[in-house]
Amino acid sequence: MKQIYVFAEGNMEMRALLGGKGANLAEMTNLGLPVPPGFTMTTAACHDYQQQHALSDTLLAELDEHLQALEQATGKRFDDPTAPLLVSVRSGAPISMPGMMDTILNIGLNDQTVQALATLTADTRFAYDSYRRLLAMFGNVVYGLSESAFDDVLTAIKQEKGYTSDLALTTDDLKRIIQAFKQLYTDAGKSFPQSPKAQILAAIVAVFESWNNRRAVIYRRENHIPEDLGTAVNVQTMVFGNAGEDSGTGVAFTRDPATGKRALFGEYLLNAQGEDVVSGVRTPQPVAVLHEQMPEVYDQLAAIATTLEQHYRDMQDLEFTIEHGELYLLQARNGKRTPAAAVKIAVDLVNEGLIDRQEALMRIEPKSLSDMLHPEFDPQALAAHDVLATGLPASPGAATGEVYFTAAEAKAAHEAGHQVILMRQDTSPEDIEGMIVSQAIVTARGGMTSHAAVVARGMGATGVVGMHALSVDEHAKTATVGDIVLHEGDWVSVDGTTGHLYRGRITTTAAMVKESLATLLDWAKAASRMGVYTNADTPKDLQQALAFGADGIGLTRTEHMFFQPERLLQMRRLILAKDAEGRKAPLAALEKMQEQDFYDLYRLATGKSVTIRLLDPPLHEFLPHDLREINEVANELGLEQNQLRERMAALKEVNPMLGHRGDRLAVTFPDIYAMQVRAMMHAVFRLADEGVTVTPHIMIPLTNSETELRWVRRLVSNEIEQMTSAKGIQVTYEVGTMIETPRACVTADAIANAADFFSFGTNDLTQLTFGYSRDDVGSFLPAYLEKKILPADPFQTVDTEGVGTLMKMAIDKGRATKSQLPIGVCGEVGGDPDSVAFFDSIGVSYVSCSPYRVPVARLAAAQATL
Numbered sequence: 001m002k003q004i005y006v007f008a009e010g011n012m013e014m015r016a017l018l019g020g021k022g023a024n025l026a027e028m029t030n031l032g033l034p035v036p037p038g039f040t041m042t043t044a045a046c047h048d049y050q051q052q053h054a055l056s057d058t059l060l061a062e063l064d065e066h067l068q069a070l071e072q073a074t075g076k077r078f079d080d081p082t083a084p085l086l087v088s089v090r091s092g093a094p095i096s097m098p099g100m101m102d103t104i105l106n107i108g109l110n111d112q113t114v115q116a117l118a119t120l121t122a123d124t125r126f127a128y129d130s131y132r133r134l135l136a137m138f139g140n141v142v143y144g145l146s147e148s149a150f151d152d153v154l155t156a157i158k159q160e161k162g163y164t165s166d167l168a169l170t171t172d173d174l175k176r177i178i179q180a181f182k183q184l185y186t187d188a189g190k191s192f193p194q195s196p197k198a199q200i201l202a203a204i205v206a207v208f209e210s211w212n213n214r215r216a217v218i219y220r221r222e223n224h225i226p227e228d229l230g231t232a233v234n235v236q237t238m239v240f241g242n243a244g245e246d247s248g249t250g251v252a253f254t255r256d257p258a259t260g261k262r263a264l265f266g267e268y269l270l271n272a273q274g275e276d277v278v279s280g281v282r283t284p285q286p287v288a289v290l291h292e293q294m295p296e297v298y299d300q301l302a303a304i305a306t307t308l309e310q311h312y313r314d315m316q317d318l319e320f321t322i323e324h325g326e327l328y329l330l331q332a333r334n335g336k337r338t339p340a341a342a343v344k345i346a347v348d349l350v351n352e353g354l355i356d357r358q359e360a361l362m363r364i365e366p367k368s369l370s371d372m373l374h375p376e377f378d379p380q381a382l383a384a385h386d387v388l389a390t391g392l393p394a395s396p397g398a399a400t401g402e403v404y405f406t407a408a409e410a411k412a413a414h415e416a417g418h419q420v421i422l423m424r425q426d427t428s429p430e431d432i433e434g435m436i437v438s439q440a441i442v443t444a445r446g447g448m449t450s451h452a453a454v455v456a457r458g459m460g461a462t463g464v465v466g467m468h469a470l471s472v473d474e475h476a477k478t479a480t481v482g483d484i485v486l487h488e489g490d491w492v493s494v495d496g497t498t499g500h501l502y503r504g505r506i507t508t509t510a511a512m513v514k515e516s517l518a519t520l521l522d523w524a525k526a527a528s529r530m531g532v533y534t535n536a537d538t539p540k541d542l543q544q545a546l547a548f549g550a551d552g553i554g555l556t557r558t559e560h561m562f563f564q565p566e567r568l569l570q571m572r573r574l575i576l577a578k579d580a581e582g583r584k585a586p587l588a589a590l591e592k593m594q595e596q597d598f599y600d601l602y603r604l605a606t607g608k609s610v611t612i613r614l615l616d617p618p619l620h621e622f623l624p625h626d627l628r629e630i631n632e633v634a635n636e637l638g639l640e641q642n643q644l645r646e647r648m649a650a651l652k653e654v655n656p657m658l659g660h661r662g663d664r665l666a667v668t669f670p671d672i673y674a675m676q677v678r679a680m681m682h683a684v685f686r687l688a689d690e691g692v693t694v695t696p697h698i699m700i701p702l703t704n705s706e707t708e709l710r711w712v713r714r715l716v717s718n719e720i721e722q723m724t725s726a727k728g729i730q731v732t733y734e735v736g737t738m739i740e741t742p743r744a745c746v747t748a749d750a751i752a753n754a755a756d757f758f759s760f761g762t763n764d765l766t767q768l769t770f771g772y773s774r775d776d777v778g779s780f781l782p783a784y785l786e787k788k789i790l791p792a793d794p795f796q797t798v799d800t801e802g803v804g805t806l807m808k809m810a811i812d813k814g815r816a817t818k819s820q821l822p823i824g825v826c827g828e829v830g831g832d833p834d835s836v837a838f839f840d841s842i843g844v845s846y847v848s849c850s851p852y853r854v855p856v857a858r859l860a861a862a863q864a865t866l
């Protein structure tokens with residue numbers, strides 16, 4: 001089978017074979033864009049190489065043919081003393097892995113051709129500059145000589161001459177550098193091959209090998225990229241961005257990758273080559289400046305950007321080179337972007353008619369939405385801090401943490417439980433492990449497309465780059481700004497939206513929903529079968545969830561309302577009272593407080609349904625836990641310590657999660673549930689007086705049978721009916737039940753007779769189905785995941801095989817009794833996208849999750865129907 005394709009033979013559908021870069025070069029060539037000619041060696045050739053650890057004879061023969069064809073097409077030849085052919089050799093996997101694998105430019109240069117190039121371009125300095133770059137890249141990539149050894153040579157000569165920039169290096173300096181580079185080869189027992197053919201073969205092998213280098217392996221693991229894809233190799237005629245001040249190289253996005261705003265966005269450097277822009281070593285100019293410097297080139301670039309966006313129907317990331325005023329396109333691909341930019345771009349593309357709503361909804365990863373809902377710094381707290389330094393706002397968000405200056409130290413600190421911020425002079429792909437664990441990444445050098453910026457955006461981490469006032473010394477473990485010195489472990493705060501760095505910890509506030517997200521969520525709602533409700537115990541939670549578009553409350557855990565000091569005291573009075581008489585006063589006090597709680601929630605929900613669950617946890621959770629507390633509580637309640645201890649001993653349970661909790665409390669202490677129902681009804685009456693109609697949804701936890709539910713239901717209805725007849729009004733209400741024990745699932749047809757709705761408590765259902773204590777899984781679950789005995793934590797992603805089967809049974813049985821029975825899920829997995837898709841498939845009517853996951857669940861629910 002053919003293992004090499006010239007660009008014109010491929011197209012964008014051939015990613016698997018030609019890699020992303022190769023497929024795109026092919027597509028662009030066929031679009032008539034100015035792409036320097038070349039060819040792609042397939043991923044199949046890579047697999048072949050991986051097996052044989054050598055380039056096969058057939059591949060070598062094909063390569064010869066293609067090199068000859070390229071020589072003919074360009075009128076240049078390898079080793080030609082007058083017109084030498086120079087090529088780049090680049091990796092390109094089917095899924096983009098930016099900077100993780102190797103590239104070598106300027107292949108074909110040697111001691112002879114460097115002179116030919118000098119004559120040909122009438123620029124000796126440029127020729128020698130290109131040659132020294134080849135020596136460094138080749139040495140590093142092919143022989144593994146350290147990048148810094150080459151850098152040190154360059155730095156030493158610059159220092160000796162008092163230069164501040166590489167551009168100041170003269171031809172003579174460059175010749176000296178080349179000699180010194182060759183010496184580095186000699187010192188390592190190597191030599192630089194003078195034959196272009198030997199160079200290209202070594203480069204191809206090195207690219208194939210780089211599929212398995214450490215950083216590529218880590219990147220694939222982190223991004224769930226399969227190990228067996230392999231990489232293609234692109235061989236392409238060189239064009240030179242370093243051929244003088246009328247030349248340059250740059251990276252452009254067709255829209256702003258941080259915000260999604262529509263405008264040509266990017267940066268470039270004049271008289272520079274390839275990696276200079278993205279490596280972050282020199283800080284480039286914004287593309288807008290090109291408009292002034294080379295208006296025609298800018299216009300052409302803008303036109304190409306539009307062509308590409310129309311063609312690919314998505315935001316593009318372009319690499320371009322200008323050689324003596326002539327524009328070339330080296331790469332175009334779908335650009336990486338922040339989650340916020342992804343949403344804005346998807347919505348804008350629909351409005352521009354390039355894609356439809358369905359496609360927009362499918363383009364966004366549900367989990368990424370929680371990343372874009374990053375909190376922002378509390379403006380008041382922020383105002384109390386002075387800006388220490390400012391850089392380029394590369395990736396939005398507000399982050400606070402302890403500062404570390406190397407990836408390894410950041411990783412170690414993270415593993416020790418610290419919240420870390422990685423601060424570097426600039427980052428390279430080797431820093432990936434440290435970047436993954438950091439809240440924010442800050443670099444002193446580099447531009448908006450530097451490695452640090454691209455990676456931070458991809459991960460949804462906060463990022464600020466090019467902070468020139470900052471100087472990082474990783475050996476001394478310090479960073480300085482003016483006369484302020486930051487030491488390892490110092491707290492700093494980073495604002496990725498403004499680019500500001502602050503000393504100390506700054507508190508953050510709730511997130512706001514941007515307009516385009518609201519639009520996307522509206523589309524998602526319209527497209528979904530399932531509703532998305534929130535779990536909320538406070539008006540603050542509810543407000544946040546409503547701002548995210550929640551349909552109402554699916555679960556209020558009333559016990560959470562009892563944990564404030566004054567309420568806790570009343571609760572303790574209630575629990576420790578000797579008889580019904582002693583319970584009266586605390587019940588009355590609690591009733592008042594709960595009334596206000598419920599009133600606030602109902603009022604805020606303005607007509608949206610609010611499901612309130614009656615008390616669930618075992619009572620001893622409300623009692624003191626240590627000696628000091630026992631002492632205090634005994635004093636407060638006017639009890640002897642011994643009396644308190646006796647009562648505590650009586651309430652103590654061996655297995656509290658299987659003990660005296662849920663609706664079992666209603667059977668033994670009916671007055672607690674009665675109190676909660678009264679509080680609810682008082683709130684309903686107050687709102688009725690204000691002209692607001694509320695239909696309370698009352699939920700009973702831990703039900704096991706129809707008889708049990710009927711008993712509790714009677715308790716609830718008696719209370720309601722007494723109150724409504726006394727008040728003389730009608731209130732519609734619903735009494736439903738949690739389905740959270742296997743027995744409830746199995747007898748759901750009977751239970752449905754007594755229930756107006758079901759809501760799966762998957763936390764308890766998972767606990768009881770597996771026999772895993774929710775609170776103790778930490779001691780063994782990691783081992784199960786690591787040994788792949790479990791595919792995922794069943795408390796985070798529903799176990800479809802076991803728990804899911806019980807749920808399906810309960811749904812089928814429940815609906816056999818009542819075909820229209822509303823059935824929700826309010827456990828933790830209700831906000832997990834994979835679980836949401838499963839719930840949609842088994843006929844769940846709605847999920848309920850924590851406020852910040854409402855947008856995630858909403859999008860997942862839409863995607864499940866599309």
Ligand code: PEP
Nearest residue numbers: 740761762763764826827
């Ligand atoms: C559940 O069990 O899934 C549930 C929502 O209730 P809780 O977590 O309060 O037990």
Ligand code: MG
Nearest residue numbers: 740761763764
């Ligand atoms: Mg539960």
